[in-house]
Amino acid sequence: GIQVEQSPPDLILQEGANSTLRCNFSDSVNNLQWFHQNPWGQLINLFYIPSGTKQNGRLSATTVATERYSLLYISSSQTTDSGVYFCAVPSQRNYQLIWGAGTKLIIKP
């Protein structure tokens, strides 16, 4: 099945810094989603991005489907950006999501 790898596993930054999170996947996909889980456990969808680039405020995401990776950019980090960022792609077996292990981001004030 598809393998999803995220890097780095952990990232600690000062408030105001920029960051780039990476998601590699082992096979072609027609869907990729980025999620954020806050420190209290709540998961929310950030982007649905099978290809191309999307922006939402300080966050943007780019997926290069032909090279099987996606990047999540966070600019001018705030403490509220802390948490775990996951990428997920559909399984070829049952079309449900296969998740990466996540990148844990800590933004220090």
Place this chain on the structure above:
Amino acid sequence: DVKVTQSSRYLVKRTGEKVFLECVQDMDHENMFWYRQDPGLGLRLIYFSYDVKMKEKGDIPEGYSVSREKKERFSLILESASTNQTSMYLCATKKTQGIIDGYTFGSGTRLTVV
């Protein structure tokens, strides 16, 4: 605001107990999911349901069962809890609009089996 509500935030159970984790949604979504989340492993799908009384095994169904008697409620059952089932459990619903699958998650239940 749409909601997925999990009945317990924290739960401590003894080995061998039968454990019920409840999830209720108010969005009338057909698809509901149970995941477990462990450090370094991301989310892994236990079971999902695409309609009342319908269920499908996910990637790690062993030791679990589910029940969906009503559209709004999806229950995860640990028949005989074991310490390796200590984990964070997340319930989710999905609504597909066009080509986009929109997921909504509950706040999670952190289960400890002692």
